[in-house]
Amino acid sequence: MVKLLFKIKADKMRKEWAKNDAIRDKDNVLPESVEVIKDISYGRHGKWNLLDVNRPKSYNGKLPCIVSFHGGGWFYGDKELYRFYAADLAARGFAVINFNYRLCPENAFPSHIEDCNAALTWLCNNAAGFDIDLNRLFFVGDSAGANLVYHYSTLLTNPDFAKLYDFEVPQIKPKAVGLNCGTYNLDEQIKDDMILKAYIQNQKKYAEHIKVQKYVNENFPAVYIMSAPNDFLRAEVEPMIEFFKTKNIPVTSKIYGTKEDPDACHVFHVNLKLAIAKECNDDECNYFKSFC
Template identity: 25%
Template sequence: MKKFLLALVAIVALAAVTVLYITPWPSVWAIRMLFDHGAKTASDALVKHLPDNVTAQRALRYDTADRDALLDIYRPAQLDPARPTIVWIHGGGFVSGRRGDIENYLKILAGKGFAVVNVDYTIAPTATYPTPTRQFAKAIAYLDRNAGKLGINGDAFVFAGDSAGSHVAAQLANIVTAPDYARKVGITAPITPAEMKGALLHCGVFDAAMLDPDAGGFGGWFIRTVIWSYSGKREWRDVPGFETFSVGNYLTPAFPATFISAGNADPLGPQSVKFDRQLRAQGVTVTSLFYPPDHDPPLGHEYQFNLDGEAGQKALAETVKWLETLDRKTM
């Protein structure tokens, strides 16, 4: 019995060392289980809000050499061809998520009169930074190249995302508008700045320096897992080129008009507030939706997906209102 207990202790210790120092995979699997459950709950709650005037094209391959390169397109029965095309990339902490998680929300958005594209990508640790942004660029190039055939407006794109997807959307928007940054990241802009009309960013992460992997509790464990997985190294600060993750440090006045929002109880909320400030410092036109610290009920991460709550309804209404201002500018 004593030998068995010693062996068990050794196994547990080895597992702990593996998680802490060798590979992030055990923690990634735990995060995926947690996020998958939350995404399903949020998606199921949106079913009653689904419009009946939206059709879908599913599983279009935007890169024939990439098995993960799939996208869906949702459009209302009556689509004004002058309206901008919203291209949304999902969140999931870079280590989880799939386009099906946000399908219901994007159908609801499409029901407001827009063509909405839902882009999938390869998640970490299988793919490291900046693979998702490179894939997103290929998706945009595909949409631009095939706009007529797909029945979307290829002259007016809005890059959109939630959580980790907000980072990818913001990064590609900066690649399109800041050639020096594009060269640093090593990704070619898929369209011209004139074809990009806006960036729609919900509950995003934009600055690696604001992430503290040494914080205690769940937050520290989560950040350590995600940043290790996405950078490709446990000591992520030593990864060449990863400094370009912090998009706000490379902005120019050419960045497109932006809508940005986060909840008052979102751990990533300060990231959006800082990015908003950085955009405004460049003279970018920004529409923001933030909430006072004492807002009740507290609004957590991805609050906008809860359309049973007043804040989620407001976020959707304000998003549509902002998109309609872009619509008028494209006509």
């Protein structure tokens, strides 16, 4: 029943959000300095398992790499909505992987995590052909995408957590991750949230799988966590900062813009027309470069 009810709601929200995102991206153009290799298949789920590789047209040696996990509440979005953002990051000197994953309620947990793992497995197997340096690997994600970054990074850095899943994770670890306007500890929120119930449809079976905080350890990558005053997930930042500190995980944070600025809102950094988006994306990429 939750799946059926949410499907009706999700279809309406998808149309509304797509209209707003089209307005956001109107007149955007891809940087001339970036090439995009599009629609590479990384898995067996058709259009939902396609990715793009963005990289500068001119570079020397191997490139550091950012993998972008798109947002959209686990039920909305694809790589096309992040194409300008991914190319914008690539113009700063990175290879950027921008990938689709299956969405709920049509595909429930752990489908999203399985697709993240398939995309990263593809990257490990194909990095050399795209001049990508896996020793300089970074993740970014916003909103639900930030949750996927948090979840998947924990899988890569705690074998006990990875044992809960029936797939093998690649032997890689990002140097640092960007958690942007995100939500994190779903086990504390699911009982009152229809979206989470549509995402994690078998709560009994996967009760342990969503207790990510329990499995985060000191091996988790360094964190850049950000938000904005009018982000509806703004309150999640400080508790996560304190949590990472208790695990001795390096954490840097910043809140962008002012309460009086309506553009200082949820996932503002994807709106490339905004000055605070440029500031944020510069800051985050410079943070990543400090690990290169």
